Amino acid sequence: MGIQFDAAARTFTLSTRSTTYQMGLDHLDRLLHLYYGPAIGQGDLAAMYPPADRGFSPNHNADRERRGISPDVLPQEYTGCNTGDFRLSCLVVREENGAAGAEWRYASHSIQKGKYALTGLPAAHDEENDEAESLCIRMEDSVTGLALELLYGVFERQDIITRAARLVNGGSQTLRLEKAASMCLDLPFGRWDMIHFHGRHAMERRMERTPLMNAIQTVSSTRGASSHHHNPFVILCDRKANEEHGLCYGVMPVYSGSHRTDVEVDQNGLTRIVSGIHDERFSWQLAPGEAFTAPEVILACTENGLTALSQQYHRFIRHNVCRGEFRFARRPVLINNWEATYFDFDSDAIVRIAEKAAALGVEMLVLDDGWFGKRNDDNSGLGDWFVNEQKLPGGLSPLIERVNALGMKFGIWVEPEMVSEDSDLYRAHPDWALTLPGRAPVMSRNQMVLDMGRPDVVDYLTERLTDLLANNPIAYVKWDMNRNMTDVYSRVLPADRQGEAAHRYMLGVYKLLETLTTRFPHVLFEGCAGGGGRFDAGMLAYFTQIWCSDDTDAIERLVIQHGTSFGYPVSSMGAHVSACPNHQTGRTTPLWTRAVAAMAGTFGYELDLNKLSDEEAAQVKEQIAFFDKHYQLIQNGLYYRLTDPTEEERYAAWQFVDEEQGETLVNLVLTHPEANARPLHVWLRGLAPDALYRVESLDIHGCHAAPQAGLDLAMEGVGKVYSGSTLMRAGYTLPQLAGDYPSVQMYVKRV
Numbered sequence: 001m002g003i004q005f006d007a008a009a010r011t012f013t014l015s016t017r018s019t020t021y022q023m024g025l026d027h028l029d030r031l032l033h034l035y036y037g038p039a040i041g042q043g044d045l046a047a048m049y050p051p052a053d054r055g056f057s058p059n060h061n062a063d064r065e066r067r068g069i070s071p072d073v074l075p076q077e078y079t080g081c082n083t084g085d086f087r088l089s090c091l092v093v094r095e096e097n098g099a100a101g102a103e104w105r106y107a108s109h110s111i112q113k114g115k116y117a118l119t120g121l122p123a124a125h126d127e128e129n130d131e132a133e134s135l136c137i138r139m140e141d142s143v144t145g146l147a148l149e150l151l152y153g154v155f156e157r158q159d160i161i162t163r164a165a166r167l168v169n170g171g172s173q174t175l176r177l178e179k180a181a182s183m184c185l186d187l188p189f190g191r192w193d194m195i196h197f198h199g200r201h202a203m204e205r206r207m208e209r210t211p212l213m214n215a216i217q218t219v220s221s222t223r224g225a226s227s228h229h230h231n232p233f234v235i236l237c238d239r240k241a242n243e244e245h246g247l248c249y250g251v252m253p254v255y256s257g258s259h260r261t262d263v264e265v266d267q268n269g270l271t272r273i274v275s276g277i278h279d280e281r282f283s284w285q286l287a288p289g290e291a292f293t294a295p296e297v298i299l300a301c302t303e304n305g306l307t308a309l310s311q312q313y314h315r316f317i318r319h320n321v322c323r324g325e326f327r328f329a330r331r332p333v334l335i336n337n338w339e340a341t342y343f344d345f346d347s348d349a350i351v352r353i354a355e356k357a358a359a360l361g362v363e364m365l366v367l368d369d370g371w372f373g374k375r376n377d378d379n380s381g382l383g384d385w386f387v388n389e390q391k392l393p394g395g396l397s398p399l400i401e402r403v404n405a406l407g408m409k410f411g412i413w414v415e416p417e418m419v420s421e422d423s424d425l426y427r428a429h430p431d432w433a434l435t436l437p438g439r440a441p442v443m444s445r446n447q448m449v450l451d452m453g454r455p456d457v458v459d460y461l462t463e464r465l466t467d468l469l470a471n472n473p474i475a476y477v478k479w480d481m482n483r484n485m486t487d488v489y490s491r492v493l494p495a496d497r498q499g500e501a502a503h504r505y506m507l508g509v510y511k512l513l514e515t516l517t518t519r520f521p522h523v524l525f526e527g528c529a530g531g532g533g534r535f536d537a538g539m540l541a542y543f544t545q546i547w548c549s550d551d552t553d554a555i556e557r558l559v560i561q562h563g564t565s566f567g568y569p570v571s572s573m574g575a576h577v578s579a580c581p582n583h584q585t586g587r588t589t590p591l592w593t594r595a596v597a598a599m600a601g602t603f604g605y606e607l608d609l610n611k612l613s614d615e616e617a618a619q620v621k622e623q624i625a626f627f628d629k630h631y632q633l634i635q636n637g638l639y640y641r642l643t644d645p646t647e648e649e650r651y652a653a654w655q656f657v658d659e660e661q662g663e664t665l666v667n668l669v670l671t672h673p674e675a676n677a678r679p680l681h682v683w684l685r686g687l688a689p690d691a692l693y694r695v696e697s698l699d700i701h702g703c704h705a706a707p708q709a710g711l712d713l714a715m716e717g718v719g720k721v722y723s724g725s726t727l728m729r730a731g732y733t734l735p736q737l738a739g740d741y742p743s744v745q746m747y748v749k750r751v
Helices: 305-321 347-360 396-405 424-428 455-470 495-519 554-564 591-598 614-629 631-636 708-715 724-730
Strands: 002-006 011-015 019-025 031-038 091-094 105-113 132-140 146-155 160-169 175-187 192-200 203-211 216-221 234-238 248-253 259-265 271-277 284-286 291-302 334-336 364-367 409-414 418-420 447-449 476-479 524-527 545-547 604-606 638-641 651-657 663-670 680-682 692-701 721-723 732-734 743-750
Touching: 002 105, 002 132, 002 146, 011 132, 011 146, 031 175, 031 291, 160 175, 160 305, 175 248, 175 291, 192 554, 203 554, 234 259, 234 271, 234 305, 248 259, 248 271, 248 305, 271 291, 284 291, 284 495, 291 305, 305 638, 334 347, 347 364, 347 396, 347 614, 364 476, 396 409, 409 455, 418 424, 455 495, 495 524, 554 591, 554 651, 554 663, 591 614, 591 663, 591 692, 591 743, 614 631, 631 651, 631 663, 663 680, 692 724, 721 724, 732 743
Parallel strands: 334 364, 334 604, 364 409, 409 476, 476 524, 524 545
Antiparallel strands: 002 011, 011 019, 019 031, 091 175, 105 132, 132 146, 146 160, 160 291, 175 271, 175 284, 192 203, 192 234, 216 259, 234 248, 248 291, 259 271, 418 447, 638 651, 651 663, 663 743, 680 732, 692 721, 692 743
């Protein structure tokens, strides 16, 4: 297991608990990709690729009389540049004379215990149990002196392999990188579907599944963020794969900026995946002795379907991507004032919300936008991180003291990467914003993007946020980013290095986050970018949770959270019970159903609890008690999608199961009531087939029109015992529901 090099066969074999990844060196010291898939043990797989003479597929000069071993046909581990492989490329490198070319040859390799690290970039870690091994394969191009270090992290028990690439200029001339992908993965055989997660603001990560064509299909963002529109996570699965069966591959970049993943089916039937930083408007000047590191990618493979793939990523992100005490510590149920007050508040208004929340069991008050500068709407004030004492007399301290006196913690909202044109910061430092010379900047919310690639900008934000957190007992920070990057031009970079500005921006953001999360380890940071516009593994290395979407409509959230669950754990999804009629859709949904949807995330509230009726206030207390009782099961249990809400028109259902298969919580929301409806029947998953389970409780919420006899009959099932195989194979019939969006929660425990 782990990493093995067979010197005789000249093969590298990476083994996890149930997968094998193999590469081999050919007669010209080129590194070929031989296999990635379910575990097959040892053996040289080079024989799987006999010579195939394809017309118009050229040969390396040394092989010019040996047709059939063209670089255009063979599976590559990381492509060269302009040397005969016409498929998707990993690299474009240009010499000072304008020539573009690189041809890799093996130089050396090293194997070490533990996980490699990446300078300036987030990456998976192995700080907990020392299970990882790392492989570095060094390749060289003899003409330019450019070296390629291919990095592999093997997490045996987690069934995960990470990849990254580092390019080092070992020559005497300055080179220009015009493309530098993180990885290439060639799958020589098989017919695949691609699953990707598209969307828009307030409707992120909608799952879409399409067969691969004999073409190039691309998932990308040029927005300077991973984006609401095309999440960087991509799945390839065989055509018959479903939740429980079938071969699946996951490709998840650990990067939060402009990204690109291309998938190509070539003339030979081989499928190639190339993933990394988007190369549009990208370039990087590499002087002699300098290195460029491409972001990490997390690879996963299973032959047990989409649920198993999701659970691999969920476990790995919680244990090996997220860091700090909040990976596993219980997080507080919070109340956010945004949808209750927007910008119109003062200290007394906030305290009134906190008083009601504390009485109902809420544990934290989060003060959202509007507490700083001249910030009475979203047209001014960003960058001026000083308390607006007209709203909050005496600053934050008196308010925090009043909130803490109620037994509640205090959190706050910031948007550090942005600056308003109407702000003291912009008036003092207009050159700190990304703007194009001679052009009026493109505006969004009357704000611009700060040049986070500038050390002085990062230093300013470090100073202001350190002052905020060091001098106030703040337990939580919501970090927002409410527009994408345009006018990308840095005033501190010369003309020939402007292609570096967007990536340097991300390096600056990561540096700031690394500093603050290290300096304030007891502060819970939540990411946000207009909701889920930067929901990615790179952000999760600093933010244990991310606001899933600005759409707080519970029924819409069922679809958003369903798509998000394919790659990201429930514990990472910020989700709140919001006001009704909903502020985004106008929909009215029962309070308990809103809570059931929010319990598929980190759980909290975003409304004025003082406006609830006594009955609704009592429900909030019950919801918090229910969530607290089942916290570990919901946040750290195995997650199962029982339906696809984009296909099942009537209801959405999902399930949590603890890893010991001792308890489970089934959740269902009726999204489309019908007359003379068919039974609501669910097949549970993840239980021990031979074990016995008792239905401990069946809570029906918001159902006002169903036949009482049916509800009474359903309640007779509470207390009954079933085998795990019965609940999974025969299933369980839930009561008929009617009305506007009722819901069910069924708790089942092993006897």
